[in-house]
Amino acid sequence: MKVELIMAWPRRHRAVTLDLPENATLQQALEKAGWTQVENVDGYAVFGVNAEASTVLHEGDRIELLRPLQIDPKDARRRRASKAKR
Structure with missing residues (x-):
């Protein structure tokens, strides 16, 4: 089966x-x-759904290596909204 890994x-x-x-x-x-020692990986997802290392994969799955958030998404939205009001 074919799967895709994305960083x-x-x-x-x-x-x-x-x-x-x-x-x-x-x-x-x-x-x-060869991606077992990749730094700054906060977790994994399969098509955007959280997954564990033990997750069984299926044909065509897209595995995403997740990085830690740089900023809280709610704070980022508030900042964009306040800039748009000006």
Whole structure:
């Protein structure tokens, strides 16, 4: 089965497509890609849904490596809204 791993930073990203055996886990995908020691990973998601290393993957899954938030999303929205009012 084919799955895609994605890491994103501001203004750039890295994506890798992998061929894995049926019932492979997220951890096995990370190992095959060589992404087990990636720094600043706060968690994982499959199509935007939180996932664990033990999550069993399916054909066509997109695995996202999540970075810690730089700013609280509510604060960011408030700042944008206050700038728009001016």
